[in-house]
Amino acid sequence: MAANKHDLVIIGGGPGGYVAAIRAARLGLDTACVENAPALGGTCLRVGCIPSKALLESSERYWEAANEFNRHGIKIGQLELDLATMLKRKDGVVRTLTKGIDGLFKKYGVTRYEGVGSIPIAGRVRVEGKDAGELETTHTIIATGSKSATLPGVEFDGDRVGTSTEALSYTEAPKHLVVIGAGYIGLELGAVWRRLGSEVTVLEYLDRILPGMDSEMAAEAHKAFEKQGLAFQLSCKVTGVKTKKKGCEVAVEGADPIACDRVLVAVGRVPNTDGLGLDEAGVKRDDKGFVRVDERFQTNVKGVYAIGDVIGGPLLAHKAEEEGVACVEGIVKGYGHIDYDSIPGVVYTHPEIASVGRTEDQLREEGISYKKGVFPFMANGRARALNDTNGQVKILADEHSDRVLGVHIIGPRAGDLIAEAAVAMAFGASSEDLAYTSHAHPTLAEAIKEAALAVHDSQIHI
Ligand code: NAI
Secondary structure (H helix, E strand, O other): OOOEEEEEEEEOOOHHHHHHHHHHHHOOOOEEEEEOOOOOOHHHHHHOHHHHHHHHHHHHHHHHHHHOHHHHOOOOOOOOOOHHHHHHHHHHHHHHHHHHHHHHHHHHOOEEEEOEEEOOOOOEEEEEOOOOEEEEEEEEEEOOOEEEOOEOOEOOOOOOEEOHHHHOOOOOOOOEEEEEOOOHHHHHHHHHHHHOOOEEEEEOOOOOOOOOOOHHHHHHHHHHHHHOOOEEEOOOOEEEEEEOOOOEEEEEOOOOOEEEOEEEEOOOEEEOOOOOOHHHHOOOEOOOOOEOOOOOOEOOOOOEEEOHHHHOOOOOHHHHHHHHHHHHHHHHHOOOOOOHHHOOEEEOOOOEEEEEEOOHHHHHHHOOOEEEEEEEHHHOHHHHHHOOOOOEEEEEEEOOOOEEEEEEEEEOOHHHHHHHHHHHHHOOOEHHHHHOOOOOOOOOOHHHHHHHHHHOOOOOOO
């Protein structure tokens, strides 16, 4: 079969790859996207961000119905969990969104090939699978993402001992779920199953949860999760997991094994470069397996680029999207822009935890003098009306210039609120800029204004 020719072939149809493909097509490149899974959207849409958020929403409503409605004066009869419907709704959300990308590809003229892509040599992409063939291309972008990391002594059996993929589809709430790793995935999915009735034990190797997040926020989150009934064992080294006839047993160093019926392993992710033929093509990787790129996202092989999780940094869908757009704009226009200092991170638990810029720990380590303003949601009218007053906003600003260096929020809708802080930081705003911007009343966002006022000891409502 004669090779099909394209200007750009992107391997991987996740948030990095599909967004890059749409941007490239809109900029006039003849663009193709090779994706192995029948549905576009990658881990994020199919088995990550989106289904987990669907389940977080549903489980939170169930929890609220059981524990919070009475405070609003709403009485309900016998509450019942219909997990099958909950899972079906989640699958429906995923289906609608992944189909939506098919529609966008058609609208903008991106050619889609279903199969595993590899790079035998720069300028060629081989497709194996449904749309098998060989593609000729001027530029290639590797956007193959990441996969769950494993632990020595722990083998996934795709059922009782698994990753987030399995934990998004348990057909009944486990009696006792052991989560290994108190990071983003462990806490989000641990929270889902706790709300749906499971006993959940989270084992974390470090002496704190959420490494990398501001330690004060993480400590507050830890307390809130414990109140919700999540049990934590910190400084805990898992040495193995045994699957038994009924359930499993998790072995930990220096303590008794823990019996449970399911294990979720969430100890980070590793780059997904399987079957890409990177060695054949001569594409270099670092010692952790991440593809090495320059500031234009080009690998050491001319015309071969890489973006998203596969190049490391924060493994976040929106970071991959920014890189995809910057890479394509670099190819077409000669320049592309990405501001790594203003990429937010969000943990979608309840309370939500959101962060942008430097943490207080980082500022201390780097010896940067800073001022700090804090405002608790307890003193925010909207949070009171919502009956959701746990948490606070913390703003860190440069001691001398007042430029905002970091914003950390724990509390209701923190993930949405952090966008304002990201925009402020992208524009180099000072905390005074935030403090003197009118924020609608009554909104949760007023807590940001008040925290900015607090940087100058000018807060009003506390
Ligand atoms: P993570 O890096 O967030 O957390 C992994 C945790 O496992 C860490 O706390 C680590 O100390 C711990 N750990 C490592 N080895 C261990 C061991 N042997 N025993 C016990 N604990 C151990 O990784 P996670 O949660 O797997 O998420 C992977 C990636 O996916 C993250 O980089 C995250 O950015 C991304 N993600 C983002 C989400 C979001 O934006 N809301 C949601 C889910 C994932």
